[in-house]
Amino acid sequence: MKTQFAPYAADPDFSRGRLYDEGNGAVRGPRNPFQRDRDRIIHSMAFRRLRYKTQVFIAPESDHFRVRLTHSLEVAQIGRTIARVLRLNEDLTEALCLAHDLGHPPFGHMGENVLKKALKDAGGFDHNAHSLRILTSLESPYPRWPGLNLTWEMQEGLAKHNGPVRSPNWALSAIDDSFPLELANWPSLEAQVAALSDDIAYDNHDLDDGLRAGLINFDEVVTQPLIAPTWEAVRKRYPNLTKKRLIAELIREQIGRMVNDSLDETRRRIANFQPETIADIRSHSQATVSFSEEMAKNERRFKKFMYEKLYHHPDLLPIADRASHVVSGLVALYNDNPQLLPEDWQENLPDNAVERQRHIVDYVAGMTDRYALKRYQQDIGAFDLT
Known part of the structure; x- marks a missing residue:
């Protein structure tokens, strides 16, 4: 049975297709x-x-x-x-x-x-x-x-x-x-949902990790307008739970609150806007998927709190500086010694200076943390992030 999408959803039957025609022979399995x-x-x-x-x-x-x-x-x-x-x-x-x-x-x-x-x-x-x-x-x-x-x-x-x-x-x-992407327009609702889901995930899961690492003061967290109502509700509902288990419930509850808020606000905007097609979504003057005004304000304030208390934490900044040294060292190394690049990257090394620099950055950007550190230690010298 065909899925009944909303009229303004992205329907695979009406996709604009791919840049390169793959032909029917390239389709493997019953997938859209x-x-x-x-x-x-x-x-x-x-x-x-x-x-x-x-x-x-x-x-x-x-x-x-x-x-x-x-x-x-x-x-x-x-x-x-x-x-x-x-x-x-x-x-x-x-x-x-x-x-x-x-x-x-x-x-x-x-x-x-x-x-x-x-x-x-x-x-x-x-x-x-x-x-x-x-x-x-x-x-x-x-x-x-x-x-x-x-x-x-x-x-x-x-x-x-x-x-x-x-x-x-x-x-x-x-x-x-x-492959013109109509960059000046809004994207599909699916893309807007992905962006909001990213915010919900990293707000809550970075908080979870920061608390687990002992880098964030929990008493300061629960004074944040985004978090305070959820914490009070969780604490009243489970008065006898340990703090560790209450924090786990707080994270789950907070994700649910943010999801429900975004659903309510998005439905409200759709009801007011009344889009009939995905083209209406793309040509609209503002985002259709969103938090409510109050939730958005509190979420922005919480992000600022997280930057101050976690992402720029004094215990993390020295490690960040050393990590930056690794990346800058590798870029300089390959600029001066392109023969150290893997063979296939050497073969495609451009002669033009701008393209050459982009090529080297492409290679470094693809590295994982541990591979970047390994290459630095092999080609430059011993180095410890911690």
Whole structure:
């Protein structure tokens, strides 16, 4: 039985297709285009590398801290839940959630800041655009086309899941030139759900990890407007539970509150807006998937709290500085000694200076945390992040 999508959902039967025609002979199994996109992401090397890429803690010693892979899986779980309730396409939503962090370099935002500086005279670096570079050219497992040849809707969603892109960088502009993605418009609701699910996941799961690591003061957490009502409700409901178990329940309850708030606000906007097609969603003047005004305000305040108390914690900053040193050292090493690049990367090394620098950054950006440290230790010298 065919799934009954909302009229403004992304319907695989009406996909705009792929850049390269694959022909009927390339279809394996009873899967629609968005299911195939999802499966291509799951089977990609870039997805596997997320297992060893930083979420909050660099090369975490504890098996219980999250990495980019587990974060992406958690985002996908939240995204599918929201998409199902709103009668959107769950497969496209899941694929976007799973792929949204593929472009992160080693050591997360610390590594990204280094690569931005490395490409300051070559157009800069952006992890979101780099995700699309990976999927459209850098990873090419198929014999007849470069990249994974994902659908237009998948590429559009990755390019714009955070909203319209008014000033695309060089990487995104090149992709848009070959397969125009209507960057100035809003993306599908599936992409908007993926972006909101990312916020819900990392707000709560980074809090969970920060508390587990003992880096965040719990008494300060529960004074935050985003958290305080949930904590009071949980504490009253389970007055005899230990603090450890109450915190676990707090995280679950908080995710539920944020999901329900986004569903209520999105339904309200859809009722007021009354879109009839996905084109209406794309041409709308604002996001359709959103938190309520109060939740959005409190969530922004909570993000500021997390940056001050966790992401810029004094215990993490020295490690972040050393991680940045590793990435900058590797970029400098390959600029001066391109013969140290793997053979296939040497063979494709451009002569043009700008393209050459981008090529080297592409290689470093694809590294996992542990591989970057291994290469640094092998080719530069002994180094300890801790």
